[in-house]
Amino acid sequence: MQTQATHSLEGRGLSCIRDDRVLFEELVFELVSGQVLLLEGKNGSGKTSLLRILCGFREPDTGRIHWCGEAVKDSQFYADMVYVGHLDGIKKELTVLENLKMSLALSSSGRYSIDQALTKVHLSGYDDVLVQALSAGQKRRLSLARLLITENVLWILDEPFTSLDKQGIALIESLMAEHCASGGMIVLTSHHDIDLPDVDVQRINLS
Amino acid sequence: MSLSRAFFAVIRRDLVLALRRRSEIANPLLFFILVITLFPLGIGAQPHLLQAIAPGIIWVSALLAAMLSLDSLFRSDFDDGSLEQILLSPHPTSILVLAKIVAHWLVTGLPLLIVAPLLAVFLGLPNHSLGILLLTLLLGTPVLSLIGAIGVALTVGLRRGGMILSLLVLPLYVPVLIFAGNAVQMASGGLPVDAQINILIAILLMALVLTPWPTAAALKMSIN
Numbered sequence: 001m002q003t004q005a006t007h008s009l010e011g012r013g014l015s016c017i018r019d020d021r022v023l024f025e026e027l028v029f030e031l032v033s034g035q036v037l038l039l040e041g042k043n044g045s046g047k048t049s050l051l052r053i054l055c056g057f058r059e060p061d062t063g064r065i066h067w068c069g070e071a072v073k074d075s076q077f078y079a080d081m082v083y084v085g086h087l088d089g090i091k092k093e094l095t096v097l098e099n100l101k102m103s104l105a106l107s108s109s110g111r112y113s114i115d116q117a118l119t120k121v122h123l124s125g126y127d128d129v130l131v132q133a134l135s136a137g138q139k140r141r142l143s144l145a146r147l148l149i150t151e152n153v154l155w156i157l158d159e160p161f162t163s164l165d166k167q168g169i170a171l172i173e174s175l176m177a178e179h180c181a182s183g184g185m186i187v188l189t190s191h192h193d194i195d196l197p198d199v200d201v202q203r204i205n206l207s
Numbered sequence: 208m209s210l211s212r213a214f215f216a217v218i219r220r221d222l223v224l225a226l227r228r229r230s231e232i233a234n235p236l237l238f239f240i241l242v243i244t245l246f247p248l249g250i251g252a253q254p255h256l257l258q259a260i261a262p263g264i265i266w267v268s269a270l271l272a273a274m275l276s277l278d279s280l281f282r283s284d285f286d287d288g289s290l291e292q293i294l295l296s297p298h299p300t301s302i303l304v305l306a307k308i309v310a311h312w313l314v315t316g317l318p319l320l321i322v323a324p325l326l327a328v329f330l331g332l333p334n335h336s337l338g339i340l341l342l343t344l345l346l347g348t349p350v351l352s353l354i355g356a357i358g359v360a361l362t363v364g365l366r367r368g369g370m371i372l373s374l375l376v377l378p379l380y381v382p383v384l385i386f387a388g389n390a391v392q393m394a395s396g397g398l399p400v401d402a403q404i405n406i407l408i409a410i411l412l413m414a415l416v417l418t419p420w421p422t423a424a425a426l427k428m429s430i431n
Contacts, residue, residue, distance in 0.1 A: 055295060057294070085291060087287055089288035089289050090288075101216070107296060
């Protein structure tokens with residue numbers, strides 16, 4: 001175990017109660033490098049709440065989350081993770097390039113340069129376009145480009161396939177497979193069935 | 208991954224954004240000018256009265272203009288998810304929040320300093336007190352942004368936070384108003400104002416050190 005730099009994300013006995021309604025109870029999972037955790041469940045079953053608990057926006061009502069064996073607060077967690085949620089965190093008055101540079105400044109640079117990442121998500125040539133001129137699918141791909149330019153191990157994705165077309169979905173799936181192959185891990189929610197043949201996918205059904 | 212790079216990147220981003228949505232700079236400034244021009248119209252031809260209350264008029268208007276501009280501090284970041292990204296950054300949130308406050312002051316506080324001498328002359332404030340007026344504004348308006356940031360951070364998650372925000376923040380502005388207004392008053396009478404200026408400096412330094420933490424904590428609560 002010491003020889004290879006593996007990471008692990010562990011949830012121990014997590015519960016979430018919202019307005020006196022128990023969304024989930026005593027949830028236990030463990031995720032290691034190279035794995036994907038897919039959260040399933042109907043609307044309102046607490047998928048997004050669980051992701052927000054993982055990000056630290058919410059406290060779990062019971063239970064703890066550990067990153068590489070340490071409590072999240074004492075670990076490198078925030079330097080190792082990246083989150084793309086319902087809101088894409090992109091300023092529409094800024095250009096594509098300015099937005100990505102901002103994300104880069106808040107984190108550390110990762111595997112791809114901004115140019116390479118834009119090529120990967122088929123947005124090359126859009127550098128100086130204001131984001132408000134992009135379509136919904138292009139915006140989504142731009143927010144996913146953030147995953148590539150920053151250094152990270154854990155991707156937390158809330159419905160990453162929203163407003164993407166078939167090619168866009170295939171593109172993101174290939175990026176996810178590549179990320180897992182290089183030792184990364186992913187937690188995501190999705191209505192689409194994901195197609196990742198070579199990846200170890202764990203599923204948790206919340207409903 | 209350096210903190211100073213992130214700090215200046217946040218400031219630069221907010222300044223670029225402000226330049227692209229010009230109303231953010233123009234609105235508080237126009238409000239400031241307008242409120243001050245209303246007083247001579249309302250009071251009529253009484254130059255001595257106007258001169259006597261000029262420091263108060265300018266400072267109360269600055270307070271209200273700062274109030275008006277506060278909501279824009281975190282609103283758009285909250286709405287489009289940029290705030291989530293700032294909170295998730297491995298850098299200390301309080302430092303990034305401080306960068307946002309600095310940018311906000313450059314956009315909404317600094318322009319007040321530029322027009323204030325003109326308005327002071329307009330109200331008949333003696334020329335020798337203009338320097339002190341500018342100095343109090345230079346020391347006082349950043350405090351307005353810093354203290355206001357806590358209030359905005361607490362109310363940004365509420366749909367109609369505007370009224371609560373003013374109830375929350377205006378009482379906290381009172382010390383700045385008292386010392387700054389008093390300093391200008393004394394200066395126009397030719398009296399020394401070292402004590403008031405020192406207290407304003409102390410308030411500014413304390414606010415600079417103490418306000419970013421509660422602001423960051425309040426943002427974490429609001430995002431929940």
